[in-house]
Structure formats: structure tokens, C-alpha cells
Amino acid sequence: MKEKCLWCFRKSTDLKEIELDFRGIRRQVKACDQVCESELRRFIEFVQTGTKWYVLGLAVSILGGLFVTFWRLRIDHGALGMLILLGGSGMTLVAFPFVTPQTVEKLGVRTALQTGRLLGVANVLIGVFFWWFLSNAIS
Numbered sequence: 106m107k108e109k110c111l112w113c114f115r116k117s118t119d120l121k122e123i124e125l126d127f128r129g130i131r132r133q134v135k136a137c138d139q140v141c142e143s144e145l146r147r148f149i150e151f152v153q154t155g156t157k158w159y160v161l162g163l164a165v166s167i168l169g170g171l172f173v174t175f176w177r178l179r180i181d182h183g184a185l186g187m188l189i190l191l192g193g194s195g196m197t198l199v200a201f202p203f204v205t206p207q208t209v210e211k212l213g214v215r216t217a218l219q220t221g222r223l224l225g226v227a228n229v230l231i232g233v234f235f236w237w238f239l240s241n242a243i244s
């Protein structure tokens with residue numbers, strides 16, 4: 106049976122088994138070679154150090170954005186608040202592109218990270234659009 110490398114998702118019958126330690130939980134995964142293995146180990150470290158910033162970034166963007174939206178609703182239709190909410194959460198996702206474990210299982214870690222970054226960029230663009238649209242909305 107062909108298996109997939111968890112990092113690049115290449116199918117091969119010749120993958121090496123490695124053990125990853127994620128928050129004290131050991132898991133056996135497959136990797137092509139030393140390169141994919143070290144990328145996976147770097148990813149684990151990135152998630153472990155980045156999760157708190159990811160959560161903080163999302164919380165500040167969403168709560169701050171909602172607060173500013175309602176506070177300035179009569180001033181700018183919530184334009185600035187939406188920019189903070191969508192732009193802030195988008196930038197958080199670009200810096201820490203963590204997606205669901207299910208997505209990682211489906212795409213492999215490398216593509217999942219790229220997907221997370223793309224979603225972040227899309228979020229920022231949607232935020233800028235909303236900001237522009239609401240700023241120009243007829244009062």
C-alpha cells in the first residue's frame with residue numbers, strides 16, 4: 106500500500122517512519138526523507154510557539170473589530186471596525202496559517218500552510234473591500 110508523506114503529501118512505498126512529539130502526544134507519521142522530516146519538526150515547533158499569538162491575534166481582531174464597528178456605526182457605517190476585524194484576523198492567519206487538523210490530513214502540512222496563508226490574504230482583501238464599500242456608502 107502506498108502511503109503519503111505528511112509534509113509534501115507525495116505518495117510512495119518508500120517512506121521513512123518518524124516519531125513526532127506534539128504537546129506530549131507521540132505520533133508515528135511518514136516522511137520522504139530528511140528534508141521533509143525537518144520541515145515537519147519545524148512545523149510542530151512553529152505551532153507550539155505560535156498558537157498563543159494566533160489565538161491572541163484572532164481574539165483582538167475580532168473583539169476589537171466588533172467593538173469599533175458598533176462604536177462607529179453612525180460615523181462610518183462600521184467601515185473601520187470591519188477593516189480591523191477582517192484585516193487583523195487575515196494578517197494573523199498569514200503570520201500563523203493554522204488550519205484544522207482535518208485540512209492537514211486531507212492536504213498534507215505544506216499545502217495546508219499555503220491554504221491558510223491564502224485564506225488570510227483573502228480575508229485582508231475582503232476587509233479592504235468592506236472598508237472601501239462602507240466608507241463610500243450613502244448615509
Ligand SMILES: [Zn+2]
Binds near residue numbers: 112
Ligand atoms: Zn515529503
